[in-house]
Amino acid sequence: MVESTKPSYSGQRVDTDDKWYQLFQKGVELGTWNVEKLFDEIGFKQDKETWESLEDDERAQIRYLLSGFLDGETEVAGDAATNLSRAMGADCLEGNRQKEMFMTMLTLTEHKHTQFLDIYMNEVMDDRDNYAELDPRKGTRVPIVQATGLGEVFEHQGLLTAKAAQTDDPVDIARAATNYHLNVEGILARVGSTAISRLPERANLPLLNYAFKFISTDEGRHITHGVELLKELLEKEQAGKPAYQGVEENIVSTLYEDVPYMADFAYMYTDAVGDPLDFDIDSTLMRGGNLIDGMYNETLGCDIDYMQVMDNVSDRYNEISEWDLESRLEEQERHYQQKRGVAMDGGDD
Amino acid sequence: MxxxxxxxxxxxxxxxxxxxxxxxxxxxxxxxxxxxxxxxxxxxxxPTETTIADLPEDLSGEFRENLESLSDEHVDELLTDAPSALEERMGEQDGDDHERLVAAVLSTSISDIPEVTFSALREEYPADLDNLLDQLEQYLxxxxxxxxxxxxxxxxxxxxxxxxxxxxxxxxxxxxxxxxxxxxxxxxxxxxxxxxxxxxxxxxxxxxxxxxxxxxxxxxxxxxxxxxxxx
The missing domain is CATH 3.30.1050.10 (SCP2 sterol-binding domain)
Known part of the structure; x- marks a missing residue:
């Protein structure tokens, strides 16, 4: 949570007592790590050596995990820069200026995460075709992300944040913040980061590990942003303000809509590749459950139906574990090759 | 029940x-x-630090009554078989032997019961308490x-x-x-x-x-x- 430290200075246009201002300041102070400097100072020689020594299935496992992050970071950076930043100016929110200031830090850090992952995967890992020229902003995600359905939660994010930016409605903002800050950053990114934090026991990738310490710290501030934003909306709903009615119900329903994709992400980098690095889908899903309880129940005080959460994850897990992932991947790649052909033949792209 | x-x-x-x-x-x-x-x-x-006196009244009350209603002769008899741990505990209490016995036993924690309990004292335990303390000894x-x-x-x-x-x-x-x-x-x-x-x-x-x-x-x-x- 935001620590209430007395600001050193005060202004007239900027409220330096506002918690969003303090989050902004924390971002200025802590979020300014430099990706290129990290590559220069730590280097990637060891990471490359380790990568080359890994078995094929171990490489696939790490690649799948990082692919989820690469696409996720790209999506959150894009939506933060556009839709979410705009939504922070909504009349239904307090302290718009400070919130907008914080969004600049959030956007900067999300872009840095994309920058790190893109360069790392390109320099350290093999030159797998990610169809980058087809533009991830138009839905050309890494094939494993799109083939497993993780991409659907990012689609959802785009739709919800766009609607929030358009309507400025508190319920729409609550749904967007729930998806973006709690489900994508607070659950998916956190469970993935937990796997990466366990990598040193299995594969010596010091640069990756070091960078993820920064990334996790950044994400922590972003989650705080979402939690505080939702608290503000919930308080107004509880105070009986008509425009805010439905906030809690929609926070909870957005969880139920997104939570199945926790199974996609967990499956994608564990059982789908035989889990040679022992990331363990069971502890991954349990970690997700712990995070859900911590954010939704303990921090926001929302009434969560845990059976509903379990049933939604279970149904999705049963569905995806029946898939022939190889053929789905081939299908996805074929589709991208067709798109590539259209682009080369003079299509819109 | x-x-x-x-x-x-x-x-x-x-x-x-x-x-x-x-x-x-x-x-x-x-x-x-x-x-x-x-x-x-x-x-x-x-919570094995719980004393017998702190157990629910349904369990500790009857035991307390049993101990308090012992005759002085019976107390003397009991004390001839008392283990040294019970004697030490009684040494920390005030009053006559009977009062010190009751206070020492009731202030014994669950984890210390095996040290102070002996068969003659056990006979004074109500059946429920005896059974539960026996289970705790076996299963903890x-x-x-x-x-x-x-x-x-x-x-x-x-x-x-x-x-x-x-x-x-x-x-x-x-x-x-x-x-x-x-x-x-x-x-x-x-x-x-x-x-x-x-x-x-x-x-x-x-x-x-x-x-x-x-x-x-x-x-x-x-x-x-x-x-x-x-x-």
Whole structure:
């Protein structure tokens, strides 16, 4: 949570007592790590050596995990820069200026995460075709992300944040913040980061590990942003303000809509590749459950139906574990090759 | 009659309640059929510092009355067999021998009972207290009680309290401190207790996922057992 430290200075246009201002300041102070400097100072020689020594299935496992992050970071950076930043100016929110200031830090850090992952995967890992020229902003995600359905939660994010930016409605903002800050950053990114934090026991990738310490710290501030934003909306709903009615119900329903994709992400980098690095889908899903309880129940005080959460994850897990992932991947790649052909033949792209 | 928790009797009543629960039976159909579906409930942090006097009045009250109503001759007889640990405890009390005996015994903690108890004194224990203290002596392992529950295809086949925690190798364990088990019996949601890490689930999450309703009933049934708490 935001620590209430007395600001050193005060202004007239900027409220330096506002918690969003303090989050902004924390971002200025802590979020300014430099990706290129990290590559220069730590280097990637060891990471490359380790990568080359890994078995094929171990490489696939790490690649799948990082692919989820690469696409996720790209999506959150894009939506933060556009839709979410705009939504922070909504009349239904307090302290718009400070919130907008914080969004600049959030956007900067999300872009840095994309920058790190893109360069790392390109320099350290093999030159797998990610169809980058087809533009991830138009839905050309890494094939494993799109083939497993993780991409659907990012689609959802785009739709919800766009609607929030358009309507400025508190319920729409609550749904967007729930998806973006709690489900994508607070659950998916956190469970993935937990796997990466366990990598040193299995594969010596010091640069990756070091960078993820920064990334996790950044994400922590972003989650705080979402939690505080939702608290503000919930308080107004509880105070009986008509425009805010439905906030809690929609926070909870957005969880139920997104939570199945926790199974996609967990499956994608564990059982789908035989889990040679022992990331363990069971502890991954349990970690997700712990995070859900911590954010939704303990921090926001929302009434969560845990059976509903379990049933939604279970149904999705049963569905995806029946898939022939190889053929789905081939299908996805074929589709991208067709798109590539259209682009080369003079299509819109 | 309400059973004391934790005890063998409570566990047996829980088993009967599970087997009479149609919702549980239906929801857990297939559970354990092609995997190990048995559980151990590890109840840690049993408050063994609790003294006999601090046990519920239903248990400690009758014992206190029994001790206080002893004749002085009987007290003298008892003290001839008293172990040195009891004598030491009596040395810390005020009053005559009888008063010091009552105060010393009642201020003994659960973990120290074996040191101060001897057969002649044991005869003064009311039956319920004697049984429960005997169980605690048998089943407490470093402040933890291990309750074994064998669940198979909608039925609870067996419940037992394990003297040796290594005696069984269950598919699942739910582990947590006594106060959180008590919360569960008082109506806390079992999955919320696990997700909030009040209780820890050791076992395959993906196996449990399709049995969410059975998991819920496992917790709710425990909450519906008519019980009294030892601590």
């Amino acid at each position: 309400a059973e004391w928790f934790p005890s063998r009797e409570w566990l047996h009543t829980y088993r009967a309640a599970l087997n009479n629960n149609e919702t549980y039976r239906e929801a857990s159909e297939g559970w354990g059929v092609d995997f190990d579906g048995d559980f151990v409930f590890e109840i840690t942090d049993i 392992n470093d402040g933890t009680i291990y309750a074994y529950i064998d669940l198979y295809d909608g039925e609870c086949l067996e419940t037992t309290v394990l003297q040796d925690p290594e005696a069984r190798d269950p598919g699942f364990a739910i582990i947590g401190p006594y106060p959180h088990w008590k919360d569960l019996l008082e109506g806390a949601d079992v999955m919320e207790s696990i997700f909030s890490e009040d209780l820890e689930l050791d076992g395959s999450t993906t196996t449990i996922l399709p049995y969410s309703e059975a998991a819920q009933e496992l917790g709710d049934t425990a909450g519906r057992v008519d019980d009294r708490y030892l601590f």
